[in-house]
Amino acid sequence: MSRMSPGDFATQIGSGLLSFPVTHFKDDFEFDESPYRDHIEWLLQHKPAGLFAAGGTGEFFSLTLAEFEAVVKAAVEQTASRVPVVAGCGYGTAIAKKFAIAAEANGADGILLLPPYLLNSEQSGLAAHIEAVCAATKIGVIVYNRDNAVLNENTLEKLCDKCPNLVGFKDGVGDIELMTRIYARMGDRLTYVGGLPTAETFALPYLEMGVTTYSSAIFNFMPQWAMEFYAAVRRRDHAEVFKQLREFVLPYIDIRNRKKGYAVSIVKAGMKVVGRDAGPVRTPLTDMDASEMEALTKLIAGRS
Numbered sequence: 001m002s003r004m005s006p007g008d009f010a011t012q013i014g015s016g017l018l019s020f021p022v023t024h025f026k027d028d029f030e031f032d033e034s035p036y037r038d039h040i041e042w043l044l045q046h047k048p049a050g051l052f053a054a055g056g057t058g059e060f061f062s063l064t065l066a067e068f069e070a071v072v073k074a075a076v077e078q079t080a081s082r083v084p085v086v087a088g089c090g091y092g093t094a095i096a097k098k099f100a101i102a103a104e105a106n107g108a109d110g111i112l113l114l115p116p117y118l119l120n121s122e123q124s125g126l127a128a129h130i131e132a133v134c135a136a137t138k139i140g141v142i143v144y145n146r147d148n149a150v151l152n153e154n155t156l157e158k159l160c161d162k163c164p165n166l167v168g169f170k171d172g173v174g175d176i177e178l179m180t181r182i183y184a185r186m187g188d189r190l191t192y193v194g195g196l197p198t199a200e201t202f203a204l205p206y207l208e209m210g211v212t213t214y215s216s217a218i219f220n221f222m223p224q225w226a227m228e229f230y231a232a233v234r235r236r237d238h239a240e241v242f243k244q245l246r247e248f249v250l251p252y253i254d255i256r257n258r259k260k261g262y263a264v265s266i267v268k269a270g271m272k273v274v275g276r277d278a279g280p281v282r283t284p285l286t287d288m289d290a291s292e293m294e295a296l297t298k299l300i301a302g303r304s
Contacts, residue, residue, distance in 0.1 A: 003107070023058040025281075057267055089133065092116055116129055144195060170192075179211070193211065204238065229241070
């Protein structure tokens with residue numbers, strides 16, 4: 001059963017930086033629960049506002065339903081009500097409903113609804129998909145606006161009228177005009193989450209549009225740095241934010257952009273660099289090569 005109402009869940013999620021832990025795998029690619037729990041415990045020491053289990057950084061797309069349930073259950077048990085747990089959710093409507101139901105059954109406080117598999121669709125089709133998933137669960141739902149699932153303000157307003165547990169909007173597009181139209185229309189009805197790859201680059205301009213939080217993948221291996229950067233954003237310390245962007249974030253992005261799929265691979269690589277190895281990524285992703293690991297190691301060393 002959920003520990004939080006959707007409204008309380010949304011308030012808590014919007015109150016601080018969000019952690020997106022990776023999912024630990026053994027060399028044979030099986031879920032490695034013990035170090036996963038240890039990693040969550042380490043992250044919680046830095047006091048994130050929420051924890052997203054089996055999200056995009058957690059390789060949701062590579063997990064079976066049974067594995068998903070094991071990951072969410074482990075995260076819920078390890079957090080022990082200290083922060084809300086948000087579970088990934090996605091694929092076509094029928095499958096997404098199963099994941100939403102499983103997330104609630106295993107104690108998650110909310111779900112992050114990722115885009116449906118592969119297809120582009122009309123606004124009416126996206127709305128029907130999101131409404132069906134919201135109706136399948138009582139816990140809070142954050143819709144992830146990206147790729148083939150980009151909502152406009154009209155569709156989002158109708159969904160909010162129909163779905164009281166639709167309480168969050170995570171943006172992975174970076175369309176400033178669209179975000180402005182959405183916030184102007186919906187205001188405080190939703191909690192807004194920054195969700196672009198390496199969200200730190202967009203944190204300052206998005207804060208001005210009511211996006212009070214974002215999901216930090218870097219938090220996985222540099223949680224103290226991530227918290228200090230977030231604090232600089234919230235106090236609007238432009239000098240410090242741009243210093244950190246120049247010295248770490250933008251060089252980090254340069255390494256990430258060398259190959260496709262590295263948004264996840266570089267996070268697991270960073271964990272290996274700091275001595276918290278989470279194992280390999282699952283295919284179709286690929287792990288970073290030796291030269292990229294060397295570049296990342298030097299970059300991280302410069303921040304310690």
